Amino acid sequence: MNSESVQQLISDSFIIIRNFIVDELNEDPKELLGEDYWKILVDVNEVYEKEKQECDSTLKKLDYFSDEILYALQAYRCGECGSGLLEATSDQGKAVEASFKCRSCENDLHYESIVNAAINEYYADDVYLSHKDGGDSPVIDCPFCFDGSYLFHEGVCASCGDSATHECERCGASIPPEEISEDNVCGYCAHMWAKMMAE
Numbered sequence: 001m002n003s004e005s006v007q008q009l010i011s012d013s014f015i016i017i018r019n020f021i022v023d024e025l026n027e028d029p030k031e032l033l034g035e036d037y038w039k040i041l042v043d044v045n046e047v048y049e050k051e052k053q054e055c056d057s058t059l060k061k062l063d064y065f066s067d068e069i070l071y072a073l074q075a076y077r078c079g080e081c082g083s084g085l086l087e088a089t090s091d092q093g094k095a096v097e098a099s100f101k102c103r104s105c106e107n108d109l110h111y112e113s114i115v116n117a118a119i120n121e122y123y124a125d126d127v128y129l130s131h132k133d134g135g136d137s138p139v140i141d142c143p144f145c146f147d148g149s150y151l152f153h154e155g156v157c158a159s160c161g162d163s164a165t166h167e168c169e170r171c172g173a174s175i176p177p178e179e180i181s182e183d184n185v186c187g188y189c190a191h192m193w194a195k196m197m198a199e
């Protein structure tokens with residue numbers, strides 16, 4: 001663990017500790033921890049927050065297929081060190097062609113290598129709920145590039161940027177996530193078509 005991941009750990013715990021003391025113990029955190037410890041927590045938290053803001057603003061300068069991808073990358077944690085300090089090292093242009101770096105472990109990262117993990121993490125709860133309660137999954141496998149994450153509600157793949165047709169070209173029905181394909185028809189029409197061809 002390096003100093004920045006420790007900073008992040010403290011920063012993450014900071015809010016939890018603070019809320020716990022205030023909400024559960026009904027105490028003043030400054031009094032309970034003592035002024036000195038409290039100040040260290042605040043300082044570390046502020047240093048991290050400032051670095052995080054700088055990182056976020058580098059990410060914001062790039063162009064994305066969808067803003068959701070920007071938000072997912074802002075929430076991304078480095079696969080090597082767990083830090084949330086992902087920055088763009090290109091300061092303009094398309095995100096898909098840009099290079100990125102983890103400010104904490106200095107790992108060079110490429111859009112391709114992080115975007116799917118970022119999307120999966122970012123949507124993990126929604127995907128889980130859609131499996132559990134039924135309903136449209138917000139992320140599916142891209143029908144065009146196959147290993148990309150296709151954002152169903154945004155109608156775009158985070159990897160290749162392609163968009164599928166969401167309304168069946170044959171019957172006009174809206175196509176649910178599990179039937180999205182590059183054929184532009186719903187599952188029913190695809191099935192009927194296959195049946196007709198077989199006869």
Ligand SMILES: [Zn+2]
Pocket residue numbers: 078079080081082083102103104105106107
């Ligand atoms: Zn890292």
Ligand SMILES: [Zn+2]
Pocket residue numbers: 142143144145146148149157158159160161162
């Ligand atoms: Zn794709």
Ligand SMILES: [Zn+2]
Pocket residue numbers: 168169170171172173185186187188189190
């Ligand atoms: Zn149809």
